[in-house]
Amino acid sequence: MSDxxxxxxxxxxxxxxxxxxxxxxxAVPFMFPLGxxxxxxxxxxGLYDGLRKLQAGDVVVLSINSGVSAWGDCLPAMVASVTQxxxxxxKLVIWSIGYVDCDITYRExxxxxxxxxxxxxxxxxxxFGYCPGQESNAALLRDNIRGVYTKDIQGTPTDNVxxxxxxxxxxxxxxxxxxxxxxxxTYYRQQWGPTKSSRDNFGAVKYPVAEIGIAMNLSGxxxxxxxxxxxxxxxxxxxxxxxxxxxxxxxDGTITxxxxxxxHLLVIGAIVLxxxxxxxxxxxx
Amino acid sequence: xxxxVAAYPTDIFGIIGLWAGLLLMLFIYxxxxxxxxxxxxxxEHTFVALAMAIAIGTNLNSLNNTAISPxxxxxxxxxxxxxxxxxxxxxLLVPKYRWxxxxxxxxxxxxxxxxxMAGQPLPNIxxxxxxxxxxxxxxxxxxxxxxxxxxxIGLICVTMYFLLTYEHTGxxxxxxxxxxxxxxxxxxxxxxNTVLFRFSMLAxxxxxxxxxxxxxPM
Numbered sequence: 416m417s418d419x420x421x422x423x424x425x426x427x428x429x430x431x432x433x434x435x436x437x438x439x440x441x442a443v444p445f446m447f448p449l450g451x452x453x454x455x456x457x458x459x460x461g462l463y464d465g466l467r468k469l470q471a472g473d474v475v476v477l478s479i480n481s482g483v484s485a486w487g488d489c490l491p492a493m494v495a496s497v498t499q500x501x502x503x504x505x506k507l508v509i510w511s512i513g514y515v516d517c518d519i520t521y522r523e524x525x526x527x528x529x530x531x532x533x534x535x536x537x538x539x540x541x542x543f544g545y546c547p548g549q550e551s552n553a554a555l556l557r558d559n560i561r562g563v564y565t566k567d568i569q570g571t572p573t574d575n576v577x578x579x580x581x582x583x584x585x586x587x588x589x590x591x592x593x594x595x596x597x598x599x600x601t602y603y604r605q606q607w608g609p610t611k612s613s614r615d616n617f618g619a620v621k622y623p624v625a626e627i628g629i630a631m632n633l634s635g636x637x638x639x640x641x642x643x644x645x646x647x648x649x650x651x652x653x654x655x656x657x658x659x660x661x662x663x664x665x666x667d668g669t670i671t672x673x674x675x676x677x678x679h680l681l682v683i684g685a686i687v688l689x690x691x692x693x694x695x696x697x698x699x700x
Numbered sequence: 701x702x703x704x705v706a707a708y709p710t711d712i713f714g715i716i717g718l719w720a721g722l723l724l725m726l727f728i729y730x731x732x733x734x735x736x737x738x739x740x741x742x743x744e745h746t747f748v749a750l751a752m753a754i755a756i757g758t759n760l761n762s763l764n765n766t767a768i769s770p771x772x773x774x775x776x777x778x779x780x781x782x783x784x785x786x787x788x789x790x791x792l793l794v795p796k797y798r799w800x801x802x803x804x805x806x807x808x809x810x811x812x813x814x815x816x817m818a819g820q821p822l823p824n825i826x827x828x829x830x831x832x833x834x835x836x837x838x839x840x841x842x843x844x845x846x847x848x849x850x851x852x853i854g855l856i857c858v859t860m861y862f863l864l865t866y867e868h869t870g871x872x873x874x875x876x877x878x879x880x881x882x883x884x885x886x887x888x889x890x891x892x893n894t895v896l897f898r899f900s901m902l903a904x905x906x907x908x909x910x911x912x913x914x915x916x917p918m
Contacts (some may be wrong), residue, residue, distance in 0.1 A: 434732050441899070442906040445916050487904030488897055515758040516751075546762050554815050559737035565765050605819025621823070632891040642831035644823045650893065652900045667904070674903040675896065682895065 422692035433685065440681050444673035451676055453669065459641045459657040462625045462647025464674050465590060466496060466600075471504035473589040474582055480513030480599035481629065488629040489594040490520070491655025491668030494527045496592050496652065500660050505589070506578050507540035510564065512552045513599045517545050518568070527666070537567075541576050544568045553602035557585040579657035590623035590646070600626040600636065604644050621646075627654070708911075708918045722912045725905060854882040 455463075466664060467473065481489040500507055510523075511517035521542050525531050534540060543564040546552055555562050560583050566572050573579050575591045581587060585607045593600045623646050626636055630651025640648045649658055652675060655668025709715055711713045725756050770776040785804040792801040830851035832855060836844040860872065861879030868876040 431733060438729075438733070438902070438906060441903045442910060445910050447905050485897075515755045525866060530914075544761075545758050546766065547759055549811060554819075563766060565770060576915040584737070601824075602819075604823045605816070608823045609821065621827075630893045630900060631890070633893050634886065638828060638831075639823070642827045644827055651896055652903070667907070669908065671900065671903050674906065675899055678899045678903065682899075686862050698769075 449673045458648035463661040465646045466499040468679040469503040469505040473505040476591045477509045479511040479517040480592040481594040481596045482514040488651040491517040492649040495662045510543040511545040550602040555607040594627040
């Protein structure tokens with residue numbers, strides 16, 4: 416008979432067993448929602464407050480810099496933001512300087528936001544697709560959008576898109592919302608950040624940039640929210656759920672939160688079990 | 701409350717697309733949940749090929765829109781310079797003329813550095829320093845004051861920890877040790893958010909699985 420204790424066995428459980436438990440644990444709350452409450456944090460409130468200040472006719476840029484793989488984290492907040500932008504009767508310019516698969520994300524946003532049905536493409540929103548160039552691209556977009564995007568995704572020359580008539584740079588745009596899995600928000604902060612007047616004033620006036628980031632970005636980018644360089648920030652599906660609550664929609668962020676909460680409880684349980692097991696068996700090896 | 705308008709597709713291509721996505725996803729997950737197998741390799745290679753095809757197609761389209769088309773239809777002849785520089789990059793693949801590719805690389809590095817340096821100081825250094833040394837306004841909540849003091853102490857201790865020109869002994873030792881704890885706390889927060897991101901990806905896949913199987917609404 417083996418002299419291994421339950422703690423020894425637990426420490427040697429095949430990792431695939433844990434993966435299976437985790438996968439099932441994540442799936443079950445989708446079928447039986449727990450409806451756990453979502454508290455709104457200041458960065459998300461900042462984003463919502465910024466969106467609420469938009470006037471009819473203001474132009475907002477949505478820069479899709481997250482790929483399909485980050486939909487779980489970024490799509491809910493993007494959908495909620497776009498919903499609010501269109502409710503404010505603001506106009507939307509959508510492009511990407513980060514990910515080549517942005518077309519799929521764009522289509523998904525249009526599918527999920529009912530407000531698009533009462534709007535007209537070219538008059539209320541326009542989509543330009545992806546253009547490579549990263550930070551240099553962001554710098555050029557600040558001064559000359561037509562230098563980067565000569566035509567929209569449908570092949571219409573930018574000059575012929577009605578809503579683009581008087582829009583050609585940062586000075587014509589009220590704010591930038593950038594979905595982000597990495598550094599692209601820094602490009603907007605750095606290149607669009609200080610306006611000409613604020614440059615003389617040592618950064619007193621900052622260009623309104625908000626980040627719809629993956630959860631991983633949250634800790635690092637929080638300092639930019641606190642310093643006012645980002646007027647709003649949502650981190651992951653949690654941020655998406657918070658924004659959905661503020662905007663008043665029940666989207667994937669809200670639905671996913673139960674699942675995320677259960678997965679976290681599982682991980683905390685696993686960490687506690689592993690450490691207790693380690694402490695109890697430490698002296699025996 | 702309103703609900704999402706996204707619905708289960710009714711056209712045949714939409715349904716095929718959903719099931720293809722689901723099967724490829726399961727093939728990929730067969731690796732961590734079971735072991736490496738031909739289905740996993742098929743899905744992996746399909747993904748790499750498709751991602752590459754999309755990237756090439758999108759970038760060529762972008763090249764056409766931003767350079768070739770304005771050059772040929774609008775007569776913007778100056779664009780011939782970046783186009784030639786772009787082609788010079790590919791001489792990296794020809795050992796005999798490899799040196800030619802160094803010129804566009806040098807221009808790329810120089811211009812990127814210039815663009816980056818121009819924008820860096822204000823938002824990333826000056827703004828952060830101003831925010832760190834500016835105390836909360838009078839009447840601010842106690843938590844804001846705690847955050848201000850916490851960040852100030854953390855900044856000093858961590859900066860001391862990374863000053864490596866002297867030995868961390870004597871009166872400096874407790875300060876640098878505290879700095880190390882601050883770093884560990886920050887890393888813990890980073891790791892926690894990283895785990896959250898990965899679980900969020902996994903949760904959205906679990907949701908997709910249930911939606912395709914019509915167990916939950918799309």
